[in-house]
Amino acid sequence: MSTTLEIGSRREGSEAGVLSLKGEVDVANAHQVRDAALKLVSEGVRLLVVDLSGIEYMDSAGLGVLVAIHKRLREQGGSLAVAGPQPRVGRLFEITGLSQVFAVREDAAAALKEVGG
Amino acid sequence: MKIAAPCRIETRLPRRPEFVRFARSAAKALALQLDFNYGDSCDVELSVGEACANAVEHVCDVECTEILMSFVIESNHLVIEVCDHGQGFDPAKVESSQEDPARGLGIGLQIIRALMDEVKISSSCQTGTCVRMVKYRESEPDAGE
Numbered sequence: 001m002s003t004t005l006e007i008g009s010r011r012e013g014s015e016a017g018v019l020s021l022k023g024e025v026d027v028a029n030a031h032q033v034r035d036a037a038l039k040l041v042s043e044g045v046r047l048l049v050v051d052l053s054g055i056e057y058m059d060s061a062g063l064g065v066l067v068a069i070h071k072r073l074r075e076q077g078g079s080l081a082v083a084g085p086q087p088r089v090g091r092l093f094e095i096t097g098l099s100q101v102f103a104v105r106e107d108a109a110a111a112l113k114e115v116g117g
Numbered sequence: 118m119k120i121a122a123p124c125r126i127e128t129r130l131p132r133r134p135e136f137v138r139f140a141r142s143a144a145k146a147l148a149l150q151l152d153f154n155y156g157d158s159c160d161v162e163l164s165v166g167e168a169c170a171n172a173v174e175h176v177c178d179v180e181c182t183e184i185l186m187s188f189v190i191e192s193n194h195l196v197i198e199v200c201d202h203g204q205g206f207d208p209a210k211v212e213s214s215q216e217d218p219a220r221g222l223g224i225g226l227q228i229i230r231a232l233m234d235e236v237k238i239s240s241s242c243q244t245g246t247c248v249r250m251v252k253y254r255e256s257e258p259d260a261g262e
Contacts, residue, residue, distance in 0.1 A: 026141075027170035028134035059166050060224040061174070088159055095231040096224050 005029045006054075007036045015078070016115065017045035018108050022054030025062035034065045041069070046078030047115040051108045053084030063098060070102050079103075083111035121149060124190040129183045132201060134173050140186055141166035144197065147188060151195060153254050160232040161195065162254055167225040168199035168248040175203075181245065194234075194253040202245035 002025040011017050025033055033050075040048060050066060051064045052058070070080040081103040085093065093099040105111040126147075127138045141182070145162035153161065172184045181203040188195040230236050235251035 011237070024138070026166060027137050027173055057166075059163060059170060060228060061170055063224055087138075088163075092228060097228055 004022065005032060005065065007032060008041070009036060011040075011045070011111055012049075015045060016047040016049070016112060017043075018049045018051055018083075019107075020051040020054065024057040025055060025065075026057065026059045027061040028059035030065045034068065037065070037069045038075055041072060043077075046073060046076055047112075048073060048080045049083050049108050049111040049115060050080065051083045051111075052089055053086070053107070056086065057088055058089050058092065060096075060099060063092060063096060067083075067098065079115045081105055081111035081114045083108040089107075119205040120190055122190045122192045126188040126190070128186050130169070132173055132182050132184050134170075136184075137166055137169045137173060140169045140199075141183070144188070147190075148195060151166075151190060151254065153195070153252065157252060157255065161197070162258060164229045164232050164250050164252075165197060165199065167229050168197075168250070171225050171248070172199060172246065174201070181251040192252055196244055197252075198248045199250075200245060203238040205242045205244070205246050235262070 005025060006022040008020040008022075009017060010020075019033070019037055019040065021033065037048065037050070043085065048069065066080065066082065073080050079102070082093070084103050084107050090104065093104050103111065103114040105114055128143075130140055131237065141162045144165035145158050148158035148161040149155070156165065169184055169186070181201050183201070185196045185198075185200045229250060233250040234253050235249075237249040238246070239248040239249075
């Protein structure tokens with residue numbers, strides 16, 4: 001039983017990018033999110049928005065990947081913001097305090113503005 | 118068909134990532150069948166998912182190949198245990214160490230504690246780790262979300 005996850009990505013100018021996720025992120029597939037994000041970073045993206053509006057379920061493995069990518073971007077002078085989490089996913093950022101680590105905005109446009117893209 | 122309390126369900130799962138979804142989905146389905154409201158059923162799903170993910174990700178013992186999951190259905194609450202026979206860890210050390218959330222274990226336990234009504238974690242190198250979680254049912258089930 002595999003976990004359903006669709007990952008899309010797009011560039012927004014020379015340094016910004018949006019990773020759009022749809023489905024579920026858990027321990028079985030969080031590495032796919034990490035790989036997709038690192039691919040964007042390797043292509044020069046320093047300002048990354050992860051659009052979670054299509055995510056119905058995410059666990060700590062997904063949160064851990066976001067933290068790791070955030071750290072990587074910070075080391076390169078960039079930043080990460082999260083866009084549009086549904087209430088049950090958004091609540092996780094509050095529970096874990098990660099809403100204090102990176103910006104959580106209502107949509108991708110607002111998140112892009114936050115990271116400076 | 119209603120499940121009459123008290124009742125105990127036990128299952129053993131391969132300690133592999135692809136079975137975590139099965140475990141959490143089963144837990145959510147059971148909670149819904151027991152007339153837990155939708156939000157609480159989602160909390161049960163996520164908590165079971167986190168407990169199983171901990172067993173999958175943070176047990177290094179190759180001899181530990183199974184996760185033992187049990188549900189005890191009582192009249193007004195559900196008791197869930199997720200156990201492994203791995204090398205164990207120090208729960209106090211993990212929960213007091215939040216400086217590296219990317220590791221996941223601390224975050225997972227933090228989430229379980231926030232979502233479940235009672236949580237007890239026992240762990241030792243002799244017996245492995247067992248996460249015991251209790252969720253109480255509200256009196257009136259809601260209509261879902």
